[in-house]
Each structure stands twice: as structure tokens, then as C-alpha cells.
Amino acid sequence: MTGRPDAAAQEAARSLELRKRMREVEEEILARAPENDVGPSLERIAAVMELAGDPQRAYPVIHVTGTNGKTSTSRMIDAILGEAGLATGRFTSPHLHDVRERITLAGKPIPREKFLAAYADVAPLIDIVDARSLESGGRRMNFFEVLVAVAYAAFADAPVDVAVVEVGLGGTWDATNVADGQVAVVTPVDLDHTHLLGDDVEAIAREKSGIVKADAAVVAGEQPEEVVAVLRERAEEVGASLAVQGRDYGVLSREVALGGQVVSVRGLAGEYRDLLLPLHGAHQAANLATAVAATEAFLGGGSQALDGDVLAAACAAMTSPGRLEVVRRSPTVLVDAAHNPHGARSLVAALAEAFTFTRLVGLVGIVADKDAATILEVLEPALDHVVVTRSSSPRALAPERLGELATEVFGEGRVTVVPNLPDALEQAVTLAEEEGLGGGVVATGSVITAGEVRMLLGRTDT
Known part of the structure; x- marks a missing residue:
């Protein structure tokens, strides 16, 4: 029946x-x-x-x-x-x-x-x-x-x-x-x-x-x-x-x-x-x-x-997802939607004030029509190493080109190019942990980069 x-x-x-x-x-x-x-x-x-x-x-x-x-x-x-x-x-x-x-x-x-x-x-x-x-x-x-x-x-x-x-x-x-x-x-x-x-x-x-x-x-x-x-x-x-x-x-x-x-x-x-x-x-x-x-x-x-x-x-109760947000611990992974020099300056100042890392690795993906060179110049003093990559956006700057710009700013020994974002995140975490506890990762450069890293780490709440 x-x-x-x-x-x-x-x-x-x-x-x-x-x-x-x-x-x-x-x-x-x-x-x-x-x-x-x-x-x-x-x-x-x-x-x-x-x-x-x-x-x-x-x-x-x-x-x-x-x-x-x-x-x-x-x-x-x-x-x-x-x-x-x-x-x-x-x-x-x-x-x-x-x-x-x-x-x-x-x-x-x-x-x-x-x-x-x-x-x-x-x-x-x-x-x-x-x-x-x-x-x-x-x-x-x-x-x-x-x-x-x-x-x-x-x-x-x-x-x-x-x-x-x-x-x-x-x-x-x-x-x-x-x-x-x-x-x-x-x-x-x-x-x-x-x-x-x-x-x-x-x-x-x-x-x-x-x-x-x-x-x-x-x-x-x-x-x-x-x-x-x-x-x-x-x-x-x-x-x-x-x-x-x-x-x-x-x-x-x-x-x-x-x-x-x-x-x-x-x-x-x-x-x-x-x-x-x-x-x-x-x-x-x-x-x-x-x-x-x-x-x-x-x-x-x-x-x-x-x-x-x-x-x-x-x-x-205020929240602002994707804005200097902690999305993982051990090591700490932060995401921030800074996508222009002004936003990058705010990010660097807030990192210095609110966080103490023994080693901080940037995971950076930027859209092609942004001032990538200046964004990288602003970020450089705050980062020990930078992993450049791209988001899924069709407007994303090619990782190879972003890597060239990053090398001009950071020097060759502080830049890693990983075209695939999930692999880039894994590489950034590995680099952050090289010297033991106290390392961290900040993923930034665009809203899309921040959002996709959030999702990779299981955060979809907004």
C-alpha cells in the first residue's frame, strides 16, 4: 500500500x-x-x-x-x-x-x-x-x-x-x-x-x-x-x-x-x-x-x-565576512578582501595592531584591472613570503604575470607562484609552518580570492 x-x-x-x-x-x-x-x-x-x-x-x-x-x-x-x-x-x-x-x-x-x-x-x-x-x-x-x-x-x-x-x-x-x-x-x-x-x-x-x-x-x-x-x-x-x-x-x-x-x-x-x-x-x-x-x-x-x-x-553582534576574518586556527588563516592600495594599507595596519606572527605568508590573487604592483608594495613590509595565485574569476591576473610583479617587489627568494588556488593555499600553510608554531597566512587581493579561500576551509556563513 x-x-x-x-x-x-x-x-x-x-x-x-x-x-x-x-x-x-x-x-x-x-x-x-x-x-x-x-x-x-x-x-x-x-x-x-x-x-x-x-x-x-x-x-x-x-x-x-x-x-x-x-x-x-x-x-x-x-x-x-x-x-x-x-x-x-x-x-x-x-x-x-x-x-x-x-x-x-x-x-x-x-x-x-x-x-x-x-x-x-x-x-x-x-x-x-x-x-x-x-x-x-x-x-x-x-x-x-x-x-x-x-x-x-x-x-x-x-x-x-x-x-x-x-x-x-x-x-x-x-x-x-x-x-x-x-x-x-x-x-x-x-x-x-x-x-x-x-x-x-x-x-x-x-x-x-x-x-x-x-x-x-x-x-x-x-x-x-x-x-x-x-x-x-x-x-x-x-x-x-x-x-x-x-x-x-x-x-x-x-x-x-x-x-x-x-x-x-x-x-x-x-x-x-x-x-x-x-x-x-x-x-x-x-x-x-x-x-x-x-x-x-x-x-x-x-x-x-x-x-x-x-x-x-x-x-x-556585528560581522563582516571576508574582512580581516579568521577562518582557521593552527596555523591561523585570515582572509581579507583588500583589492586596492587603500584597502591594503588598512589591512597592513590592522595586522600589525591585532596579530603577532612569527612568520606571515601572503596568499595573493588580484584582478587584472587593479593596481597590483602598488598593492604588493604596500603588503611587502608585512609579509615574510608571498604565494601568488589566481581565483576562478575570468578577470584574474595571470599568476605568472603577478609572480613577475611580486618578484620585483619582494625579491626572487620570497615569491612562490602556484597557479591553482587550492594548491596555493596548501603551499602557503606549509610555508607558514616552516619555523614551527606562530606562523600565519593572510589571503587577500580580491573579494573573490577571499571568498574562495573561505569556502576551501569550510566557511560559507555570511
Whole structure:
């Protein structure tokens, strides 16, 4: 006699079907132009949003741009707002392991069912816009534009009380910029993507300042004066307010602690003492100060202090996967997503402050369009040896070429080239253990390198 499948079997079958459909959708999206293949136009994403009823207008937005610290700061803002009782959505990029990490609800990756539902809502509209664009000699929406459309639809459907949205690239022409941020956050600006954004920090800042909309509150992290001048000009142009770290808010003190640091910050409306932050580095303390100021600007217009207990609880639970993260012990293996000289400098400073290694080996894989030579020069004083390799990204710099650059910086005796990443990780661990206990490995150079090393060591949590 055959009975009906029990509830557990039905749920397992449903889960399997969701995973299968998710893989199919990912393949559809990945078949599009990559996210770094961009052009100066919001026409396509704006058209899809209009056809969808402009879901990005259904909730307030905190919009985050900058060169480094965007994802960490976005996660911190999300954590504080969530602890304060708000239903949050967060959009960040790139992802470490799963595309759903880019779109979160209540701090967790969007469930497959909700991702697929949002995609089903916008896919026919994307097809319409693609067809119109191709007819007029244009192009289809790229990978990133599609994910932005999915995110904004998912946030409206949830619904969320607020969305924390990180730009993908730049600001003015970034697909996320079809939303108007009530608060615009600008993390530290430095040289990156110069072939797309400009050759100096002033030009890059001008591009990023495009997220600043009328009557917004602008919260800017530590910046060169020329960047502050650009932001001030933009704020005056659109009637926005401007708060700058070091002048209007900032880090009051910080002390290294087990597993992180104890930080005191001054926000726009209050001071918050002895916050336990389980993240390493002065740059993360600075990111926290910016997150606090941005949250104050959103919740109380910058004039109302946050609840101290709420903030302390949010800080204690903060994570930033792939950012100076310990993913193995004995020997210690760290991963860090530093992919430009500014990020590498923050990494080196944090390593010196928070870790003591008898021997530190770098495992480095860098994307071809990055300033690999300068990144290696910044890393050199911190590393005893470097193993150069490549991630699975088609944009990864060839290990042989990266090895040539590394040899120019480190000297021949301190460089090992291992093209295969798993083998490179094994080699780096072996080299770290050569002199006994106390050695360590830091895997860095790109988000993809950090993510793939995490996965090789069994870490997929985000």
C-alpha cells in the first residue's frame, strides 16, 4: 500500500525544486554582461522600475558609496537599525559565495523563494526594456542592473521599513541611483576603477557625489580635503546637509581587545562609550562611527541620540565576512578582501595592531584591472613570503604575470607562484609552518580570492 509522502519528504522535494530553479535563474542572469561592463546611463534600469511601479520609492533608502568600507559600513547600519526594531533590507556587492548574499532581509540572505518571486515579477519587464534597447541600437541590461531590479522589487514586497543600499560602482551612473537616498553615506574615497571613474580623487568624488539628492543628509567618512570640497559643493547645489568624520563626528578612543576592539565614538547627537566591536582595525572603528552618524541622521535627523543599549547590542553582534576574518586556527588563516592600495594599507595596519606572527605568508590573487604592483608594495613590509595565485574569476591576473610583479617587489627568494588556488593555499600553510608554531597566512587581493579561500576551509556563513 502506498501512502501520501510525509511532510518532511514534501518539504525536501520542494527545497530541491527551489534550488534547481535558483540555479537556472542564476545562469540566466550570469549570461548577461558582467557588472563591471557599465555605461553612463540609468535609462534601462529606470525604465524597468517605472514599469514595475517604482518599487524603490516604497521605502526610505540609506545610500552608501565610497572606495573602501562600503560593505562593512552598510552591514553596521543594517545591524543598528535591525536592533532598533526596524524591518531592514540591504543590498551589497559583490558576494562571497551565494548571489543571495547581495539582497538581505532582516540581515539574512533573501530566501530562495522570495528571490525567485521578485525575479518573476521583474523578468518580463526586463525583457520589454531589453527589446526596446536592442531595437534602438542599445544593449541588454547587465548582471548588476538585473540584481538591482530584483532587490528593489523584493524590498517593496517584503515590505521593509528601510533599505540600506550600497552602490556597485561610482554613484551618478550606478544602477542603484534610481533610488533617492534620505541619507547619503560616503566612505573614504581613494583611487580605484580609475579607467571608469577618473584619474584623481577629486574626479572620483564627483562621480560618487551623484548619489546626493535634494534635502538629503550626507555623512562622509575620513576624506582628503579635495573630496570634502566636492561633497560640500554638491550638498550646497541640492540643498543637502553635510557631516564629515573628524569634524562633526568621529572615533573618540579605541583599544585592542580579544577578538576585536573596544571603541568609543561621538555621533551627530550623542557619545557612546566602550562599545565592543568584534572586528579588527582602525578602519573598522571609523566605519562604525560613520554607521552611527548615518543611523542618527536617519532616525532622528541627526539631533536625537541612539539608545545606548540598542547600539551596544548591535555592535557586539556585528560581522563582516571576508574582512580581516579568521577562518582557521593552527596555523591561523585570515582572509581579507583588500583589492586596492587603500584597502591594503588598512589591512597592513590592522595586522600589525591585532596579530603577532612569527612568520606571515601572503596568499595573493588580484584582478587584472587593479593596481597590483602598488598593492604588493604596500603588503611587502608585512609579509615574510608571498604565494601568488589566481581565483576562478575570468578577470584574474595571470599568476605568472603577478609572480613577475611580486618578484620585483619582494625579491626572487620570497615569491612562490602556484597557479591553482587550492594548491596555493596548501603551499602557503606549509610555508607558514616552516619555523614551527606562530606562523600565519593572510589571503587577500580580491573579494573573490577571499571568498574562495573561505569556502576551501569550510566557511560559507555570511
